Amino acid sequence: MQISEAESLVMEVLWERAPRSAEDVMAELAASRDWREGTVKTLLNRLLRKGAVRAEKDGRRYLYHPLISREDWVTGQSRHLLDRLFDGRLAPMVAHFSRSKALSRKDIAELRKLLEELDDGR
Numbered sequence: 001m002q003i004s005e006a007e008s009l010v011m012e013v014l015w016e017r018a019p020r021s022a023e024d025v026m027a028e029l030a031a032s033r034d035w036r037e038g039t040v041k042t043l044l045n046r047l048l049r050k051g052a053v054r055a056e057k058d059g060r061r062y063l064y065h066p067l068i069s070r071e072d073w074v075t076g077q078s079r080h081l082l083d084r085l086f087d088g089r090l091a092p093m094v095a096h097f098s099r100s101k102a103l104s105r106k107d108i109a110e111l112r113k114l115l116e117e118l119d120d121g122r
Contacts, residue, residue, distance in 0.1 A: 010047065011047065014065070021058070021063055
């Protein structure tokens, strides 16, 4: 499922705690975004049409719930990135980041540990 950057900000609010009203989402994003209520409602409606959230009537307002987990969304986005840029292969992506010096010593240590765990599991 393709979710835009703006839609993903709304989803992050819902993943953090749901259900939430459009007003709740707007209040949460107010500090970081200069969005109006109409913008948030438009994004929520897009997410409804995509099947990423559901809405339930609560008096005069709607409460929104995510229908996809953050983990599932991240997995899909990661797979899409790997497929699109690195022919679906992880090693060329890691090599790219290592050549561009985007890996810190901590990143390298974590990768080593992960590779050891993977190797021990086989």
